[in-house]
Amino acid sequence: MKRRFTVPLFGAAIAMLSVAATTQTATAATTTKIIFPKGSYCASYSGDFSKTKTYSLYLLKNQDFEVKAANMEDGIHIRDARGVLRGQWIDDNTYRIHTRMKGLHYVTVRSPYGDQQVEFCAY
Numbered sequence: 618m619k620r621r622f623t624v625p626l627f628g629a630a631i632a633m634l635s636v637a638a639t640t641q642t643a644t645a646a647t648t649t650k651i652i653f654p655k656g657s658y659c660a661s662y663s664g665d666f667s668k669t670k671t672y673s674l675y676l677l678k679n680q681d682f683e684v685k686a687a688n689m690e691d692g693i694h695i696r697d698a699r700g701v702l703r704g705q706w707i708d709d710n711t712y713r714i715h716t717r718m719k720g721l722h723y724v725t726v727r728s729p730y731g732d733q734q735v736e737f738c739a740y
Contacts (some may be wrong), residue, residue, distance in 0.1 A: 648673045659738040666728035678719045684712045685736040692727040
């Protein structure tokens with residue numbers, strides 16, 4: 618009787634691991650890498666931001682990084698390996714953080730306005 622229950626449980630555990638691996642792959646595939654044109658400190662992307670979009674880029678320690686969007690109503694979150702970075706709105710449409718470590722950073726943007734252009738700059 619015990620054997621009948623262990624096989625389905627083992628199979629369920631394998632299935633859950635497969636789903637977890639698939640979910641991680643899908644999340645990684647939805648991140649867009651920010652690429653600055655040669656000789657430029659900024660790159661811009663346009664599209665429908667009514668659904669959250671995630672971008673990634675490599676930043677150095679002690680850099681200023683800015684996200685220019687429509688306005689303060691846009692949801693902008695920036696995180697590094699240690700977690701979310703707290704920044705500030707320096708004007709009506711520019712959110713700035715100062716990096717605390719070098720490495721891969723992730724930026725999520727969501728706007729109630731849908732189609733727009735978002736600019737990313739690193740100094």
